[in-house]
Amino acid sequence: MKRNHTFSLKKLLFTGSVLLFLVIGTVLAIVISMLSNKLLPQQMAERWSEEKDVAQISCFFSVDAGMTVDSIETFEHNLDNALVEASIYSTSLNEEARLWADAYSATGKITISTDSGNSITSDALGVGGDFFLFHPLQLLGGSYFSGHDVNQDYVVLDRNAAWKLFGSNDVAGMTVYIGNIPHIIAGVVEVESGKLAQAGGVNDTVVFVSYDSLNKYGVNHGINHYEIVMPSPVSSYAFSYVKDNIGASEAEMEVVENSERFSFFNRLKLIKGFASRSMNGKAIIYPYWENIARGYENILSLLTVIMLLVFAYPATVLIVIIVRLWKKKTWTLKSIFLICKDKAERKLEQRRMKKMKEEMDYEDLI
Amino acid sequence: MNEGKNKREWIKNAVIVFLVIMLLLTFFSNTIMNYSLPEVAVQYVESGSITAxxxxxxxxxxxxxxxxxxxxxxxxxxxxxxxxxxxxxxxxxxxxxxSASSDMKTKEQEVKAAEEAMDAAQKQFETLLLTGGYDVSVMNNAGEMASADSLAKQIIKLKNKETALKDDISGLEADIADVDEQMNAISLQLSINSINNIGSEQEYKDYTDAVAALSDANTTLERVRVEKENYEIQYGFSESDVNSTSNGDAALDRYQTLVRDYNAMQTQVNWLTFNKNETEKVLTEKLESSNTGLNGQKNNLTVQKNNLQKSLDEKNTELSKVSEDLAELTKNITDSSALQTASEAITKAQETYQELLAEYEEMQGVAIDxxxxxxxxxxxxxxxxxxxxxxxxxxxxxxxxxxxxxxxxxxxxxxxxxxxxxxxxxxxxxxxxxxxxxxxxxxxxxxxxxxxxxxxxxxxxxxxxxxxxxxxxxxxxxxxxxxxEKSANYDMIVPNSAIREDNNGKFVLLVETKSSPLGNRYIATRADVKVVASDDTKSAITGDLYAWSYVITTSTAPVEAGQQVRLAEN
CATH class of the missing domain: 2.40.50.100 (RNA polymerase II/Efflux pump adaptor protein, barrel-sandwich hybrid domain)
Incomplete structure (x- = not known):
């Protein structure tokens, strides 16, 4: 009686611990998957196309790379030709659908003032292309603007900037002055916040203006970011194309495939390169969202390692059980094969008998 | 026995707790699920105007x-x-x-220096004449025997005059060349002027457009006329058949159409011809007035040139007389090279003096308050x-x-x-x-x-x-x-924040209401749209949606088509 009791307790503990580890591992896997999908700027490929035939590629440049709006326009033009040559056409029924969309930005500072005399000097992003398509920050009012708009004198404020200038979020459509030139507020957004965001570079206030305005009226540190979502019929097509044709050398830029960066394989790769991860030899200043994404990459890699270790325990147990069962088994492959053969032969025999009987019956009839 | 009873008690409690939790979850499932849904703000699609x-x-x-x-x-x-x-x-x-500025002062000094140089040269000539033992047997103007002194003075006077005349002559020649140049320029302009370049860009464009439109219309008219004639020849129709009923006769139908077209085209051609003539008139009128103006200028210049030429001729005559007189006076002393050099020095000094004097007078000439x-x-x-x-x-x-x-x-x-x-x-x-x-x-x-x-x-x-x-x-x-731009009205207008895009083009998310026993459910559906106009805050769209739909403008979390959402409080 006693032996049964301790046996069952041990077994209970054992099964309990295996299940616990399984649960923890699953929870970790779920958390990793949720965190991977949390960063919207990394999810452009999914937003752009439901099928997995597009990729989002980001490039970050050092000041030496000398990226200009002209070089980006040249790249866009060449891309159109390259897609035609590769016979990649839009399969959408909508004739105005675009195959690709892109955006670029520069960081800097800018001074904004209002009619009533309030003024702030804020971190600023001078953006071009469809920046907000890639960065759908939550709108607290108004709307985004795009580099394709007819006028390029729009401003998007963040919550803090709107508060400092007007004391309200409901300011879309109002006029502010940048360099004494009137600009129109397109909208107010909620920028990422939290420890990681602050470490990544999100300071007190941040405003978004057109690259043109930043260049003319603010402090412009040069275009340091370009991203594009484009068709990628085979894996790495988009990545290689952008890297080879964007017009900067490898020593002056960093290229990232956003759609792949949180995949299992990539997370493992990060662990491999973990020692050199903190080294930065390219004098590139990443925009705040890229810094946040890199922070997430680190966190997720760590979680992946923990998850693998946690799963290691139940996995080992499972293997041990399988091995034990295998050793204990009373059958061999050969015996199974013979049994199957036997069964098959018997079935064949039965059929033959049946056929013969039918023939005899038939002959009888005649 | 006790153990068993405790165990059953425990199981009973566990089951009760479990059932209660299940019940609560069921009743509040809707509310709980709602909190997990993205909250959206919507806007009514309405008509309005857009002024970009x-x-x-x-x-x-x-x-x-x-x-x-x-x-x-x-x-x-x-x-x-x-x-x-x-x-x-x-x-x-x-x-x-x-007072004159420094420029004037310098010029004044230069003139003084030149004058002194001229006097010195004249003195030199006189001295040379007096001491050189020359034969000065020339009569002076009064018939008296000339003294070396007065001879020198006369020669100097004539030399002065010669230099001055030469100066005037070169001045007149330059003026005449100037006028010639201006006349040539006008002639050139006259030859270039044509209706192709006389009007403004817009006027010329209007004219060429009118010509092209007329030519097109004429071509079409001709084509219709030929076809009409063919029908008349082939079928024997005539214009009086235009109003008869056709009873399904295809040829007659076609002929009637042709006649009507022809008349209509003819009217249009007439109007286009009138239009072309109008635009042409604008250009030809401009051309005429320009040419008239230019010809007038040319005539004025001709008169000017003639006057200048007359003065030039007069001066030339005078110069030859002076040169003759001078030759007469110096004929006895022309073989001395020293005198020759001195004489030339006087001429040169005179020229320099004249030049500087003229410049100085020009500076001084205008009265400046x-x-x-x-x-x-x-x-x-x-x-x-x-x-x-x-x-x-x-x-x-x-x-x-x-x-x-x-x-x-x-x-x-x-x-x-x-x-x-x-x-x-x-x-x-x-x-x-x-x-x-x-x-x-x-x-x-x-x-x-x-x-x-x-x-x-x-x-x-x-x-x-x-x-x-x-x-x-x-x-x-x-x-x-x-x-x-001129403001225009559109049937469907939405805020800019409602327009989204993916690789199937631009679209909006509409909110559809589905009623269910647990209350209204709101589903986001996609409608493809085309943006036809937009301004700072709103855009006019066309697409597969009704004008009384609600579009999603902003949301607290990303929304995909087919997803359930909840409406914001207002």
Whole structure:
């Protein structure tokens, strides 16, 4: 009686611990998957196309790379030709659908003032292309603007900037002055916040203006970011194309495939390169969202390692059980094969008998 | 036994707790699920109007600056005006010093030196003549025996005259060449003038468009006529058959159509011909008036040339007489090389003296007041001088030195600003523009007067010129303007934040209501749209949606088509 009791307790503990580890591992896997999908700027490929035939590629440049709006326009033009040559056409029924969309930005500072005399000097992003398509920050009012708009004198404020200038979020459509030139507020957004965001570079206030305005009226540190979502019929097509044709050398830029960066394989790769991860030899200043994404990459890699270790325990147990069962088994492959053969032969025999009987019956009839 | 009872008790409690939790979850499932749904703000799709505006800024410039200048460089004693001041005709703009500037002083000294040099050369000649033992047996004008003294004086006098005449002659020849050049230029212009280049770009375009339209119409008319004739020949129809009933006769139907078309085309051709003639008339009238003007100028120049030629001939005659007299006087002394050299030295010194004297007189010639007054009523645009310094060269059309530039009262101002090609497409000459923050500027009217290529950005942009009128306009003022397209009405208008895009084009998310036993459910559905116009805050769309739908503008989390959402509180 006693032996049964301790046996069952041990077994209970054992099964309990295996299940616990399984649960923890699953929870970790779920958390990793949720965190991977949390960063919207990394999810452009999914937003752009439901099928997995597009990729989002980001490039970050050092000041030496000398990226200009002209070089980006040249790249866009060449891309159109390259897609035609590769016979990649839009399969959408909508004739105005675009195959690709892109955006670029520069960081800097800018001074904004209002009619009533309030003024702030804020971190600023001078953006071009469809920046907000890639960065759908939550709108607290108004709307985004795009580099394709007819006028390029729009401003998007963040919550803090709107508060400092007007004391309200409901300011879309109002006029502010940048360099004494009137600009129109397109909208107010909620920028990422939290420890990681602050470490990544999100300071007190941040405003978004057109690259043109930043260049003319603010402090412009040069275009340091370009991203594009484009068709990628085979894996790495988009990545290689952008890297080879964007017009900067490898020593002056960093290229990232956003759609792949949180995949299992990539997370493992990060662990491999973990020692050199903190080294930065390219004098590139990443925009705040890229810094946040890199922070997430680190966190997720760590979680992946923990998850693998946690799963290691139940996995080992499972293997041990399988091995034990295998050793204990009373059958061999050969015996199974013979049994199957036997069964098959018997079935064949039965059929033959049946056929013969039918023939005899038939002959009888005649 | 006890153990068993405890165990059952425990199981019973566990089951009760479990059932209670399940019950609660079921009843509050809707509310719980709702909290996990993204919250969206919606807007009703309605009709309205959109006025897209192009904005830009630039500096107001004087449309027609007038340079108030003086001929000579002077030192400025005082400046009485500033840019932006309004002055009346006769107001004193600046006070200059009365004395000549350093330039004049230098010139004066040069003239003195030349005069002394001339005197020295003359003295030299006299001395040489007196001491050289020459045969001076020439009669002087009064019939007396000439003394070496008076001979020298006469020779010098004649030499003076010779030099002066030569100077005048070369001056007249230069003037004649000048007039010739001007006449040639006019002749060239006359030969170039044609209706192809005489009118403005717009006028010429109107004309060529009219010609092309007429030609097209004629071609079509001819085609219809030929076909009509073919029918008449083939079927024996005539124009009187136009009104008969056809009873399904295809040929007759076709013929009737052809006749009607032909008549209609003919009317159109007539109208187009009239139109072409009108546009042509504009150009030919311009051409005629230009040619008439040019011919008039040419006649004036011819008269001028004839006068100059007459003076030239007179002077030439005089010169030959003087040269003859001189030769007569010097015929006995021409073999001395020393005298020859001295004689030439006099001529040279005389020429130099004449030149410098002429320059000096030119500087002195114009009477310059010490006060510079405004020649008309207007506004001061710029003041490039300041007290204590010399005046500077004028960049204006007139030569001389600029005191101030002025804008005549009532004359218009202009403002230029750059736009992209996209923006330029939406602006037409004649559009009215508004000043941003217009309450600051009383009744300023701005009209687009020109669209030209931006030379700083060739091919990339254009420059819009606005004609600016109003009171109290200060050149140099920087203003921001907006030029609007004509506003248009559209059936479906949504805020810009409602427009989304993916690789299937632009779309909006509509909210559809589905009622269920647990209350209303709101589902987001996708509707593909096309944006036909947009302004700063809203866009006009067409697409597969009804005008009374609700579109999603903003949401707390990303929303996909087919997903359930909940509406924001208001």
């Amino acid at each position: 505006k192009i904005r830009g800024n630039g500096v107001i410039e004087s449309g027609d600056p007038y340079y108030v200048t003086i001929e000579q460089q002077r030192k400025v004693e005082a400046v009485n005006v500033r840019p932006g001041d309004m002055v009346q005709e006769g107001d004193v703009l600046a006070v200059l010093s009365a 010490t006060e510079v007054v405004a020649p008309f009523t207007g506004t001061i645009v710029s003041v490039p001088i300041s007290a204590g310094t010399d005046t500077i060269d004028s960049p204006g059309e007139g030569k001389g030195y600029t005191i101030v530039t002025m804008q005549r009262e009532g004359r218009g101002y202009t403002m230029e600003f750059s736009v992209t090609n996209d923006q330029a497409k939406r602006i037409a000459v004649g559009d009215e523009a508004e000043v941003v923050n217009s309450w600051r500027y009383d009744n300023m009217t701005l009209t687009v007067s020109g669209i030209k290529n931006d030379l700083k950005n060739p091919g990339q942009g254009k420059v819009i010129t606005l004609d600016v009128r109003g009171d109290y306009i200060t050149p140099g003022q920087n203003i921001s303007v907006s030029v609007g």
